[in-house]
Amino acid sequence: MTKFMNQKNEIINKLRGSGLRPTKQRILIAKNLFDNNKTFHFTVETLNRKINKSGNEKISLATIYNTVEAFTNAGYLKEILTSKNKSYYDTNIKSHHHFYDEGSKELTDINYNQIKLSKVPIPPKGKKIKNLEVVIRIQK
């Protein structure tokens, strides 16, 4: 009871902290994404299915898109560009690497320290490195 109360308040504070109004849609989506003690990868399609399946009130696809974008901009989600034609998102926002299975089209985390880059090039003049995360493509 108080636990649920706290969880919801945490979400509300988190949203407010980024200038996002805590609407019931955002709160419900946030619960689905951040409630767990484990992180996971998803696409808009899978998130939409998950949310509009259970006993939940329905949320429009447009809002799912809007919210995922807002959460990504706020730094609560990371976008992972790895697949043709479809964006993946990660609730694990720590810097880390991935396996991407070309067959099942699934991502798996690789801990940051599981890959060691002993030599990295200097970026072109005037540019800086925004992100250096490795995607290793695997298959059967």
Place this chain on the structure above:
Amino acid sequence: MTKFMNQKNEIINKLRGSGLRPTKQRILIAKNLFDNNKTFHFTVETLNRKINKSGNEKISLATIYNTVEAFTNAGYLKEILTSKNKSYYDTNIKSHHHFYDEGSKELTDINYNQIKLSKVPIPPKGKKIKNLEVVIRIQK
């Protein structure tokens, strides 16, 4: 004269060698892609513009798509998945890495030996590494 002859014959042999009929469309596209002594990156959109601009006879967009796919399957091109919603291709088929500029949306090659991976994880059981090329995202 003989030089052009040879170039065209090289292309024809290359195509035949992969079971691809050397049609005039494929030959023209191949000239645009492989004629140079330098490699480059492109999207279907940029290739289509390039080909349907100059004095060339026109080639349909569908054929551009078909041909890029055929050349990729034949190993003459590499697909680079790095950008949301659009596929990039590389005429450099040697194993190498890339900078991807988020601002200009341009790829730049990084020589294979400019990045050294001193530690790489073992892929999940039953899977093997298909590809380990690093994309470093850069910005201003």
Place this chain on the structure above:
DNA sequence: TATCTAGTTTATAATAATTCTAAACTAGAA
């Protein structure tokens, strides 16, 4: 060289993911 046909090209339609639009709704400040 003429004929034949599987492979290819093409215009166009269809699909898939995503973004846009504009009207209805709502959080929360006043």
Place this chain on the structure above:
DNA sequence: TTCTAGTTTAGAATTATTATAAACTAGATA
């Protein structure tokens, strides 16, 4: 309670790509 900027929503629009099916052609064979 009122008010309004921010938000949600259904549906249309857009973009990249793939599918369809009719017309064309490379090149093997007669």
